[in-house]
Amino acid sequence: MSTRKVVVREDVARYANVSPAVVSYVLNKGPKRVRPETEARVLEAIRVLGYRPNAAARALKLQSQEIFGLVLSTGGNALFVELANAIEDAANALGFAVINTNSRESAAREREHLRNLVNRRVDGIMLASVEAQPDISEVARAGVPVLLLDNGGSIESVPSVGADLEAGAYDAVRHLIDHGHERIGMISGPPTDLSDGREAGWSRALAESGLPEGPLVPATPKRFGGYKAAKRLLASGDGLTALFTSCDAQGVGALRAVHEAGLRIPDDIAIVSFDGSTEAEFTWPGLSTMRQPVEQMAEDAVAELLALRDGGRAPTHRTYPTTLQARGSCGCVDKDPLS
Amino acid sequence: MSTRKVVVREDVARYANVSPAVVSYVLNKGPKRVRPETEARVLEAIRVLGYRPNAAARALKLQSQEIFGLVLSTGGNALFVELANAIEDAANALGFAVINTNSRESAAREREHLRNLVNRRVDGIMLASVEAQPDISEVARAGVPVLLLDNGGSIESVPSVGADLEAGAYDAVRHLIDHGHERIGMISGPPTDLSDGREAGWSRALAESGLPEGPLVPATPKRFGGYKAAKRLLASGDGLTALFTSCDAQGVGALRAVHEAGLRIPDDIAIVSFDGSTEAEFTWPGLSTMRQPVEQMAEDAVAELLALRDGGRAPTHRTYPTTLQARGSCGCVDKDPLS
């Protein structure tokens, strides 16, 4: 039964009594026009025979797989999950598929994935790198467009799409200050991430209000990272009353740590995090967070990659404002989840 | 600069002073042996020229893209995220890439994704369907192997990989009974999911202990679904003291609903859910859950698909036991998160 021959374009042509070229013209709506009757015959043949054009052949001819590669640094991160979903949708809408890969914090794995995707001649790669200054020279040499995700334009010549980290962090910390907090700690990204604007924003908000810089603890952008960091912060007995975390995953971990310590949120410790993922909506209390416009970022990323592939247009760095999603963890009213 | 010609096999052959065939022999380690000196020359040429074999050409020739397709029904589900990650790893280990797609509860979208993947001639499709009885006739007709994920072998002729839902649910509910609960409600999957063993397991555990069937509320397998369902359950004032939810996402939603109602967990309402995703580890209190062996399932799924493609071996239905991950939400000791 597996010997049943697969239908190819020529079978359709024969059945419809036309040349193979005409089948292509119909399928691709060009580049030549086809008489309506002929087209109908071809379509009928395609239907009857159950013909499906072979994507590999098409890819070989067109030098385009109509596939994007996505390389994410971290597995359990809710924002990345949502970003990945949004990217899939945006790509699918344009007829592109997305190959997902996950580096799980390993630079070696990241390189491996990049190599693989380049070999597959994907039409573009979106990279949320493990490193602050990812080495994409090989990818660039192969002529595959790359776009950096969630990275403040760390490489001039490489386009990027990311939230305005500095401004977002500033707004988050200001909000905590407005709630009356004076001793605000921060759980930041991994130490490699030197250029992270979130630290700068936190720091600026504090300085502007004449407040001392609270303790700063770097951690992996995962629930467990936030959990451990918060535990350490709480144990240090620093008189901390509020915490800003660099992502929702860390925020969730911090929430847990505070609960475990028997402290009340937001009364004893208030928390604001960064990302605006759905996960933050269902914690207890709801996790206040700076929402990144994920869908917009995904759409723009896909469009940018396409533009880069087609015309040699200059790479752009896009920065998106975040908006405060105030919930219970900062001391605002905890509205019910809506989604 | 984008006119720089891409290096193809023939360039390598010319540089190494061999025929293109030899380059292939070296690259594929066969089917012919190559003299070591020649091989060294070829390898050197590949290195110098930065040659990368074109995957599309290879796919066309071999009739294999070395890509699997993954079609997931729901976006925000933590288990699916972990399953997807595990599948990527298992596939990558074999040199395969994975194209991820998400149906977001829509059967139409699911069909669309299946069509696309078939057109791309992927080597196999893993499907967590929106429907209880997915229509995969088209995919089967095209000769693309399919495997059902998280679905109790609903179609005889299609291989599947999934947890033992009935036994898992039974164990979960028994555990609640052992904690002394007598009125145990359930939040189940969507109503389409008639064959779901979790309901049966819940029901059997109750019956065996001579307990009445508590209320049963169907919901989407998402946080919001669990949230709404739990709210309804709580509002019904049914004397409920415990809740079993069909997935962690629902469990997280239920947790939130109970907190909002001002009830204590586990004292007023105890909860056990199903999946064992990392998300359940960081809630407050920790969400007790039946852990599915995701990595094992992923590995087996990939292996099965490969076996199906290569030899015409009979499809197998694999069922995996779940293990209770006891935490605070059921009334057990809430150990600290470890991961």
Add this chain to the structure above:
DNA sequence: TTGAAAGCGCTAACAA
């Protein structure tokens, strides 16, 4: 051990 060459199935330039 190496090489020549026949396709894999498709797109699109060119011819009719």
Add this chain to the structure above:
DNA sequence: TTGTTAGCGCTTTCAA
């Protein structure tokens, strides 16, 4: 409007 055909870059059979 339709047909003919030359590749796209690779694998592998068959011949040397």
